[in-house]
Amino acid sequence: MAKMSKELEGKVALVTGAARGLGAEIVRRMAVAGAQVTAADKRVDQGVEAATEAGAHFVELDVTDAEQWTAAVDFAAAPGGRLDILVNNAGIMRVAPILDCDPAEFRKVIETNLVGTFLGIQAAAPTMAAGGGGAIVNLGSPSGFEGTVGMPAYSTSKWGIRGLTRTAALELADSGIRVNSVVPGALRTAMTRRPGWEDDDYERHYGATVPLGRMAELAEVADLVLWLASDQASYCTGGDYSADGGLGAGTPAAHH
Numbered sequence: 001m002a003k004m005s006k007e008l009e010g011k012v013a014l015v016t017g018a019a020r021g022l023g024a025e026i027v028r029r030m031a032v033a034g035a036q037v038t039a040a041d042k043r044v045d046q047g048v049e050a051a052t053e054a055g056a057h058f059v060e061l062d063v064t065d066a067e068q069w070t071a072a073v074d075f076a077a078a079p080g081g082r083l084d085i086l087v088n089n090a091g092i093m094r095v096a097p098i099l100d101c102d103p104a105e106f107r108k109v110i111e112t113n114l115v116g117t118f119l120g121i122q123a124a125a126p127t128m129a130a131g132g133g134g135a136i137v138n139l140g141s142p143s144g145f146e147g148t149v150g151m152p153a154y155s156t157s158k159w160g161i162r163g164l165t166r167t168a169a170l171e172l173a174d175s176g177i178r179v180n181s182v183v184p185g186a187l188r189t190a191m192t193r194r195p196g197w198e199d200d201d202y203e204r205h206y207g208a209t210v211p212l213g214r215m216a217e218l219a220e221v222a223d224l225v226l227w228l229a230s231d232q233a234s235y236c237t238g239g240d241y242s243a244d245g246g247l248g249a250g251t252p253a254a255h256h
C-alpha cells in the first residue's frame with residue numbers, strides 16, 4: 001500500500017456531495033493519496049466537519065446553481081489556479097412510481113443528478129484545460145442500465161449521466177480531459193436507508209441479489225474513482241466502470 005499511497009500527489013481535486021456517504025469517503029482517500037482536495041456540498045455543517053477530519057477544504061455548493069459552481073471551481077483551484085480532478089458525486093433519490101411522481105420532484109432529481117453534473121463539467125473544464133488537462137468522474141448507477149420500478153427520475157438521470165459522460169469525453173479529449181463514470185453497487189449510506197433498518201436489513205434487501213453476495217464498502221467504490229482520476233487511467237475516457245459486485249453481469253447463480 002505504501003507504494004500506492006501517494007498516487008495523487010500534486011493533484012488538485014474538487015468533489016461534490018462530499019458532506020457524507022461516498023463523497024466524504026472519496027475526499028478522505030484522495031487526501032491520503034496526496035491530493036489537495038476541496039469538498040463541496042449544500043450541507044454546510046456536516047461538510048465542514050467531514051472536510052476538516054479528512055484534511056480537506058470545504059466550499060458551499062448547490063450543484064444546481066451555475067454561479068456557485070464558478071465560485072467553487074475558483075476556490076478549489078486557488079492559489080495555483082489549476083484543477084486536475086472533478087468528481088460529480090452529489091445526488092438524490094426519490095421513490096415514487098410514475099403515476100404518483102410529483103413533476104416537481106422529478107425535475108428536482110434530474111436537476112441535481114444530471115443538470116448538476118453538466119454544470120460541473122461546464123464550470124471546471126476551462127480551468128482544467130488551461131492547466132493542460134484533467135480527469136472528471138461522474139457517478140452513475142446500475143439504475144442507468146435498466147428501468148427501475150419506483151424510481152423514474154433517478155433511473156432517467158443515471159441513464160443521462162452515461163450520455164453526458166460520453167459526449168463530454170469526445171468534446172474534451174483535445175483539451176486533455178478524460179471523462180468517465182463509475183457505477184457503484186448498493187452502498188450503506190443515507191440514500192439507501194429505510195426507516196427502522198438495522199445493518200442486517202440492508203444486506204437482506206440489497207445484498208441477496210448481488211453475485212458477490214453483499215453490498216459494497218464505500219472504499220471499494222471510492223478506490224475506483226481514485227484510480228480513474230489518477231494518471232494510471234491515462235488511456236481511459238468515455239467509459240462506465242463498475243464496482244457493483246457483479247450486479248451488471250446478470251442474475252446470480254443461486255437465483256437460477
Ligand SMILES: NC(=O)c1ccc[n+]([C@@H]2O[C@H](COP(=O)([O-])OP(=O)(O)OC[C@H]3O[C@@H](n4cnc5c(N)ncnc54)[C@H](O)[C@@H]3O)[C@@H](O)[C@H]2O)c1
Nearest residue numbers: 017019021022042062063089090091139186187189190191
Ligand atoms: N448509495 C448507493 O447505494 C448508490 C448506488 C449507486 C450510485 N450511487 C450514487 O453515489 C452518489 C453518492 O451517493 P450516497 O449514497 O453517498 O448519497 P448520500 O445521500 O449519502 O450523499 C449525497 C450527498 O450529496 C449532497 N447533495 C444532494 N443534493 C445536492 C446539491 N444540490 N448540491 C450539492 N450537494 C448535494 C447531499 O447533501 C449529500 O451530502 C450519488 O450520485 C448516488 O446516486 C449511490
